[in-house]
Amino acid sequence: MDGPQQPDLGLELAPPARARRRPRRAEGGVAVAAELPVARVCVDLSPPHLDRVFEYLVPADASDDAVPGARVKVRFAGQDVDGWVLERVAEPEHEGRLLPLRRVVSGEPVLSPAVLRLARAVADRSAGTLADVLRLAVPPRHARVEAEPAQEPAPPPPDPGAQAWAAYRGGPAFCQHVLAGGAPRAVWTALPGDDATGWTAAVAQAVAACVLGGRGALVVVPDARDVARVCAALERVGLPAGVRGAGPVARLVADDGAATRYRAFLAALRGSARVVVGTRASAFAPVADLGLVVCWDDGDPLHAEPRSPYPHVREVLALRSDLERAALLVGGHTRTVEAQQLVERGWAHEVAADRAVVRARTPRVRALTSVELAREGAAAAARLPSPAWRAVRDGLTRGPVLVQVPRAGYVPVVACGRCRAAARCGACHGPLGLDRADGVPTCRWCGRTAGDWRCDECGGAQLRSVRVGSERTAEELGRAFPGATVRVSGARAAGGVLAEVPGTPALVVATPGAEPVAPGGYAAAVLLDAATATAGAWLGAESQALRRWLAAAALVRPAPDGGEVLVVGDGAPRPTQALVRWDAAGLASRELAERAELHLPPTARVVALTGTRDAVQAVVDRVVASLAEPAAVVPVEVLGPVALTGDEDVLERPVRTLLRAPLAAGRSLTRAVAASAAVRSARREGGTVRVHVDPVDLL
Template sequence: MSDPSGRNGNVSSQNDRPEPEQLAFIRETVRRTNVPKAKPRTWRGAPLAKELPVARVLVDKGVLHLDRYFDYAVPEELDADAQPGVRVRVRFGAGKHSVRDGRREGGGLIDGFVVARVAGSDYSGPLAALAQVVSPEPVLGEELLGLARAVADRYAGSLADVLQLAVPPRSARAEKKPSPEPLPPPPAPDAGSWRRYERGPGFLEALASGGSPRAVWNALPGPEWADEVARAVAATLSSGRGALVVVPDGRVVARVDAALSAVLGEGRHAVLTADAGPEKRYREWLGVRRGSVRAVVGTRAAMFAPVRDLGLVVIWDDGDSSHAEPHAPQPHARDVLLLRAAHDKCAFLLGSWSCTVEAAQLVESGWAAPIVAGREQVRGAAPLVRTVGDGDLARDEAARAARLPTLAWQVVREGLKKGPVLVQVPRRGYVPRLACEQCREPARCRHCAGPLEASEGTAALKCGWCGQEESAWHCQECGGFRLRAQVVGARRTAEELGRAFPAVPVRTSGREQVLDTVPGAPSLVVSTPGAEPVAEGGYAAALLLDGWAMLGRPDLRAGEDALRRWIAAASLVRPQGTGGTVVIVAEPTLRPVQALVRWDPVGHAVRELSERAELGFPPVSRMAAVSGTPDALAEFLSAVELPGDAEVLGPVPVPDAPAGPSRRPGAPPPGEHWERVLVRVPPGSGSALAAALKRAQAARMARGGVEPVRVRVDPPDIG
């Protein structure tokens, strides 16, 4: 029989050596009952750890067929440092003495994490030893590991890929600096502006008493939302628990950071953004993991922050595309925080000026309660919204001459008497889209077929993809030589407004330079969506131009996203009672425009959710997009074992995307013809779908499939 202590793997018997069949039976019995195998005592003559001499390691290989743990022997000299959660380096790959499962004496060194120390391995061959403990700092705790595994399973990805997003790169200097001692819990805050909402004070009271309420919060327009987030965090901290806030970008982080400092005081929260630099960000992250601070605010990567005793997770403006991680397995911050709320049984708060269909579904299902203000409060805080439709533009001489209708000119002129005026333009650049004046054929580059653009201060055209100039363009369809602007960009709009109001300063905020704030003095601020700066005292007025450009996108979320961007800009305008006015140039009968006029984003989201439920679209259903070359896609679909209730839609061609700045993430390589299918399952089968896709992709990679197949679960764009 085998030694139950696991100190040796010899089989003793009073009789002669057992027959081969008996040995096979004994080994299989031992394997099935999880009795540890023989512990390795030495490796290349060096003694191994006396206690728990096997380290279970997650290697940094983000491929699905290697998405498991590997056993390594622990040399005695590394015994003290090789504890669960630390970073190590191990040999992995082809070597002189290969054994199964990648456990080799040769091969290259790669990074990994120790996830456990065990007494023995279920592998009977020799184990390679840990090569190095990179740092004795345990950075991967059980809670973070469990969260990363849940995210990997939900998105059909690998655990190593998720941990690359969750654990920041190491900085030795940051690890050497001790973290400060944690401060005692602060007192519970006053409700403040939460009193504007019927359920606001009760939400704070539940947090302060240690409860875990879940809410979808439709914030009133204005700057008070940051202070309201800070008070929710303070209420959670007063109960002795931690809080995590995830926002779209660094500018929004700065506003919440200032609000937290005002409500909590200094030293009680950490800021996690990429802009801080690797060392500072890692130092802040270590302070959170060590428990020095219990509150965190940050951008997308902060969704994995290892907050101690997590009591509240908050996400602001979940419809912003910045919350969707572009790297594999492409998780969304909202879904990660939902997983954390479910696993940690903590409170959840989703806040926005607008409302997504996912937020509406959380309320519709009863999982979260709504926090909204009454209509009187909304009317008192929102600006007046006026519309200019296509019919008005056709009859307006000023609109035909300068793109701005008479109403817009009047609102700008009156607004400049009181303060700054915001002008939102859907496109950046000068004239980013040109077409033949005669036949309306888009003007394209002769070299790469990219869009030709007009540059400021020059008559030459330039390609928006390859950058080559075009001085002798003519239309390939009709032979014409005259061009017209399909879309006018922010810089051209700023130039036109500067000529119309020569005594007023004109500022631009966009991709090249994003402004955070502007003074409260009269000025014109031309901005692309999402780059609007905050004006001191609020804007006196706002113009939302070319609404058709955002509504006309072939995307399921076009209306929702357009409304979100309009409301975000209009929320920076002063209330109607102090003269705040918004003019939107879009057809007034369209549903998103009507929702803006009534300031009813929740009603718009509820109606969108109802229609998607009838059509079987997300988020009511779960969906995955699988794309690749026709042969590779057909092979994948023939091998995958989809759930019985899965529905395959397609395949359809994926539009080619030549290399250039506007190439979409996940688009096929230039010159390759790809196809895509959508796999749809009803509620409750999402996990089975992700597991099936992951198994098929792992098996394909293990066979060495040459042509890539891309799998994305819950893609944000399925239009």
């Protein structure tokens, strides 16, 4: 050949890739589907090393039903397990032999592509597995409900306007942006109000704007009482819940039962319901063409999932807003530190009222501290001091009065009447309490009675109350105000949690979160035991106390109508002053700045590893080694291990180690923790390890 030659580089050319043989038959001679014969399946197994896709052949007779999102049964490790079909492909990636699907449980595609992407993102954010998240996202199947015919979509509602948003800076603009198909993100500090101006009306108007714009909406609230209130507000704007999933609004609450919950899930999946209102698990509801997600009262502990991988509704909806380009509204009467960070980072905009509007819409708040009550003399030590007694007496002439008590029960904690030492159970050393005035002391941990109790310190047998619960408070108020009707609302009360009380004069004693709504609002509210409400060394204790107080105060009439709130006791100064000023955003901003200085969540990513000492240490060592590699270079701090209990056996004592990294490196940290947990699972290392990203009980 003429001309310069290409020099021989001495490289051995790889043989041409062998074309993969298209599978025709599975084991046992089962005919395989002619098109897309391979199903990629997520197997419902928890071990982290199995958090990947497995491939199975699709039998020809199951091809029509084995659609992406369908439930299937597959053979895995010698047993039949559940799974979801993620996709169908023409050729497998696995070089070996594939097993066929055992059977298709249902041809209903219950796992939509959008929910699958969300579940994967939540699993990665929480260092968990896809299967664990899908158990939270997809409710159990109910065959009879699944056989019911799909309902026709309801027509859009009339335009209700945005009157409830007129009091907020940026409120009407948010609704207009949602109506136009945009995806604004807002953190909303709600004002007290009635059915026409309160938070339920504002949420309903925002949802109606989204539906009028041709998209679906999702509203997640803490409990079933809030679900009922939101559904009632939606009905007032022309979006009724309907009967048996026939309306434009689906109510998705676990307490409604398996059949009702699955019917609501299918209504959203099939598109007959454009709006879903529900509690924690509804954050994964398969709403078609999602345009708005709402998280109400994101500081409520009910929004935190207690099962692995422990996702929080606020984080799930924020991820969903990004993935599906939907508007996000995080609202509440208070402002959480996490929501404040979204505002200060510029990721979301603040929607709040001016101070003049706040003063006109909120009740007058007074703090009855020991300094305020100094002139009362010995009467200042009373649990219901004179100013509070007068406020209750005057309030009963105008309507119902709310009394919030931080603890349930009768006398939940008792002590020795002679030396004041805490009364403890002789079997497990748990605290003793009384369930009624003539009751026998009972352990709050193991339930054993202590009828022959004697103090270990002085030998005394008399008991005195240390903490007074809602039942005892109701009893005392009944004696202090004879003739007044006394109602008790709480999970442990005889009547349970009351959703609503009449607007007639009565005393309503409630624990935090169980305050019923009164038509027209309460005439007054007394928040007892402020010191107990703000006690606690855990992260966010002050913000949580303010959230509970504001939730009760928001049910009281505004100051121009005579509404008054009194907080009794020497509570922590910062939440007390924030309540008096009605300035939750100020407290959240100050606490966020302090957490930034201390490198605490949400300004840093912290992963808590809890379990046996050797198992936790093995996971930590692998994480540190992987993040120290030149390709990673992620600064990570190891805090601990710290023993969690006082057990005598030091080797078996559970410990907790914290791994902390800057927020920008949070994804690398959680990925390394998940990889280390997968190695531990594959090697079947002994002991136990629980992984929790940004736990609430950090301190």
